[in-house]
Amino acid sequence: MFAVYAESFSTESPLDGLVVGERPDPDVPDGWTTVTVKASALNHHDLWSLKGVGLKQDQLPMILGCDAAGIDEDGNEVVVHAVISQPGWTGDETLDPGRSLLSERYQGTFADRVAVPRANLVPKPASLSFEEAACLPTAWLTAYRMLFVQGGCKPGDTVLVQGAGGGVATALISLARAAGLRVLATSRDEAKRTKALELGAHEVFETGQRLPTTVDAVMETVGQATWLHSIRSLRPGGTLVTSGTTSGPKLEDAGLTRIFFLQLKVVGSTMGTRQELASLITMLDATGVRPVLDRTLPMDQAPEALAAMASGDVFGKIVLTR
Missing domain, CATH: 3.40.50.720 (NAD(P)-binding Rossmann-like Domain)
Incomplete structure (x- = not known):
């Protein structure tokens, strides 16, 4: 499948380790599912990953991206909660000492498909576009x-x-x-x-x-x-x-x-819980407040998008689409 991933690290020139190409389809453990990605938003986390922060050499290649909105295996429009807690963890996911994010321990969202726990899916209302919804999880x-x-x-x-x-x-x-x-x-x-x-x-x-x-x-x-x-x-x-x-x-x-x-x-404060993501989505659906999109680019233009974020010449979110 198509994917944007980190192949190597560089503190001085992080984009040198970025590859736009093909990766295997995601593994799907028990209790997980896949989402066909329609849109994914950039975060500074993606640049840090290319610098080797939060990742180790033996975890490469790693598909980047924490955020996604797309379509689940049953045809539902969903938003992906990016915080992955340990199996059996209950309560606030952000307090789980073993928690991780997509694109850290698990492959990320800059791809045709992403695998996530079923519990990490939140319904996307029709009032939000995929591009807008993709800005929400981080x-x-x-x-x-x-x-x-x-x-x-x-x-x-x-x-x-x-x-x-x-x-x-x-x-x-x-x-x-x-x-x-x-x-x-x-x-x-x-x-x-x-x-x-x-x-x-x-x-x-x-x-x-x-x-x-x-x-x-x-x-x-x-x-x-x-x-x-x-x-x-x-x-x-x-x-x-x-x-x-x-x-x-x-x-x-x-x-x-x-x-x-x-x-x-x-x-x-770090990220938020799945329930807080659901509450945020309800707030936006009710109030009409929408994320500010700095620009929307096809996912194969991820290098251009990441370069813009690195330059700081951004107001709002940069979104990649498939």
């Missing part, structure tokens, strides 16, 4: 959990979204606005700040700019470049939710004095 699910599960945000709260432009950040702005939050957003790029306003942010600021007010919660996916600004932007007792470090994880000043003196909460 970036949008991450945003949903950050805001409403780990952040505990509620209507009337003020939330700051750092680094407007990426897939998670655009999802955060859209979901927060739809849920009745006051949304502030930052970006180094003036064009992205303008787009953030169009998307639903109430106010936008340059990265690091002092805000006119403190906020109830900060959604932090950038890391090193924005961390201290995030801490300084919180009201006493406020919450910082972190799910990524795109600018790097090492901090010269973590703001610890401010954290304990103002009794701030710092909460980690």
